[in-house]
Amino acid sequence: MSERIAQVERNTNETQIRVKIDLDGKGRASLDIGVPFMEHMLDQVARHGMIDVEISAKGDLAIDAHHTIEDVGITLGQALTQAVGNKQGIHRYGHAYVPLDEALSRVVLDLSGRPGLEYRVIYPRARVGQFDVDLIREFFQGFVNHAQATVHVDNIRGANAHHIAETIFKAFGRALRMAVELDARLGQAVPSTKGRL
Numbered sequence: 001m002s003e004r005i006a007q008v009e010r011n012t013n014e015t016q017i018r019v020k021i022d023l024d025g026k027g028r029a030s031l032d033i034g035v036p037f038m039e040h041m042l043d044q045v046a047r048h049g050m051i052d053v054e055i056s057a058k059g060d061l062a063i064d065a066h067h068t069i070e071d072v073g074i075t076l077g078q079a080l081t082q083a084v085g086n087k088q089g090i091h092r093y094g095h096a097y098v099p100l101d102e103a104l105s106r107v108v109l110d111l112s113g114r115p116g117l118e119y120r121v122i123y124p125r126a127r128v129g130q131f132d133v134d135l136i137r138e139f140f141q142g143f144v145n146h147a148q149a150t151v152h153v154d155n156i157r158g159a160n161a162h163h164i165a166e167t168i169f170k171a172f173g174r175a176l177r178m179a180v181e182l183d184a185r186l187g188q189a190v191p192s193t194k195g196r197l
């Protein structure tokens with residue numbers, strides 16, 4: 001099996017992002033983006049997705065974290081697209097329900113080649129510490145646009161904003177792990193009646 005590793009850099013006037021991923025990793029994360037809460041969330045994706053992730057980012061955090069978080073999503077999506085290649089032999093679909101105390105979230109995704117985000121999350125407060133929870137949607141929008149994936153994110157219940165966010169990212173990691181895993185029964189086939197994704 002060839003290595004499913006990719007490294008992508010994105011440089012704009014607002015951010016400089018570098019992402020490296022290994023889809024067949026051990027769940028290790030090296031994260032330096034200047035936004036501690038988002039680093040905590042991305043660590044959950046790596047750990048529960050069993051994907052090795054290295055992300056470094058310098059952004060205009062003096063303004064706010066919006067550009068940094070969005071561009072991390074974009075660059076992670078680009079890296080996933082490169083690492084998964086022509087999608088031969090992958091499961092393609094992934095889903096997960098994850099609880100954390102009173103919170104429960106579901107993420108369902110399809111590496112379909114078509115970007116689409118359905119995000120149904122209502123937080124009980126606007127911030128977790130200094131982190132604006134609106135930016136979580138911006139992260140996922142950037143990701144789906146550049147991973148060319150359909151992602152449904154639903155919070156089913158929850159009273160604690162931190163718990164809600166953490167269940168979403170853990171579920172995203174688990175669903176991503178399922179989608180990119182190789183299916184021995186498929187061999188080199190692409191999981192689509194079209195013959196390509």
